[in-house]
Amino acid sequence: xxxxxxxxxxxxxxxxxxxxxxxxxxxxxxxxxxxxxxxxxxxxxxxxxxxxxxxxxxxxxxxxxxxxxxxxxxxxxxxxxxxxxxxxxxxxxxxxxxxxxxxxxxxxxxxxxxxxxxxxxxxxxxxxxxxxxxxxxxxxxxxxxxxxxxxxxxxxxxxxxxxxxxxxxxxxxxxxxxxxxxxxxxxxxxxxxxxxxxxxxxxxxxxxxxxxxxxxxxxxx
Numbered sequence: 267x268x269x270x271x272x273x274x275x276x277x278x279x280x281x282x283x284x285x286x287x288x289x290x291x292x293x294x295x296x297x298x299x300x301x302x303x304x305x306x307x308x309x310x311x312x313x314x315x316x317x318x319x320x321x322x323x324x325x326x327x328x329x330x331x332x333x334x335x336x337x338x339x340x341x342x343x344x345x346x347x348x349x350x351x352x353x354x355x356x357x358x359x360x361x362x363x364x365x366x367x368x369x370x371x372x373x374x375x376x377x378x379x380x381x382x383x384x385x386x387x388x389x390x391x392x393x394x395x396x397x398x399x400x401x402x403x404x405x406x407x408x409x410x411x412x413x414x415x416x417x418x419x420x421x422x423x424x425x426x427x428x429x430x431x432x433x434x435x436x437x438x439x440x441x442x443x444x445x446x447x448x449x450x451x452x453x454x455x456x457x458x459x460x461x462x463x464x465x466x467x468x469x470x471x472x473x474x475x476x477x478x479x480x481x482x483x484x485x486x487x
Contacts, residue, residue, distance in 0.1 A: 268309040276315055277303035289321055292427060304427070334433055337423040342413035344390035346372055352408045353382055360403055367399035388419065 268274035279293030280303075293303030309315060326333030353361065361382050365373045373396070374385035392411065400408035422430045 267314040268311055271311055273308040273310060275308050276306045278306060279303040280306075281319055291319075291321075299429075301426075334425055334428045335422060336425045338421070340418045340420045342392075343417035343419055344372075344387045344392070345410075345412045345414045346384050346387040346390050346396075347410045348373070348382055348384060349407055349409070350381060352405050355405065356403065356408075364396065364399050364403065364408070367395050369393065369395060372396070 277293065278291040281291040281294075283289065283291070283294075290298075291303070292298070293300055307315065324332035326335070353364075356364070358380065361380070362375050365375045365382055368390075370389040370391055370393075372384060372386060372389050373382055375382055390411065394411060396409050397411060400406060420434075422434055424430045424433060428436075
């Protein structure tokens with residue numbers, strides 16, 4: 267019961283397991299580090315709460331309530347290069363205008379060397395504003411925006427029940443299990459096909475025999 271004038275937060279660490287099944291409410295498992303247990307409700311003064319909770323495991327494919335990921339996105343790893351020989355042809359004001367053309371601050375202007383450098387290519391969102399600015403300046407070869415082949419940037423945002431690192435590593439485990447299952451199924455299918463092919467050839471060799479010694483012709487199958 268809440269005997270105070272301020273609301274009392276009831277969280278998952280207050281749940282009491284009925285047996286020793288090694289299933290812990292979030293916030294009670296010593297092997298799982300969480301920032302804060304899950305909030306169940308808040309009690310006002312003189313309010314109390316009694317409940318019986320049942321834990322059920324599931325996956326997001328079955329229902330979204332079991333999905334531990336809020337947002338998962340990926341993008342190509344940007345590869346942004348500046349041709350310094352072409353850049354040296356520009357005036358200082360033009361260089362600074364080129365830097366300002368990027369809305370995500372991929373480029374930076376070095377006052378000491380008076381050069382434009384790629385400060386953080388990972389911020390590039392492929393808007394090509396820098397390319398358009400280079401065209402406006404009459405230097406189409408000034409900058410090149412591409413992506414690194416075979417490289418991607420994945421971003422995983424958790425709902426809070428599991429850490430992003432744990433989610434990604436478990437996803438790799440599940441993917442590996444699926445690939446092993448597929449490999450086993452393919453191997454079994456190929457082996458079965460070879461056996462069927464062998465049996466078919468054996469059956470064909472015996473079905474060609476014909477016994478014509480008697481008055482009536484018949485095939486020995």
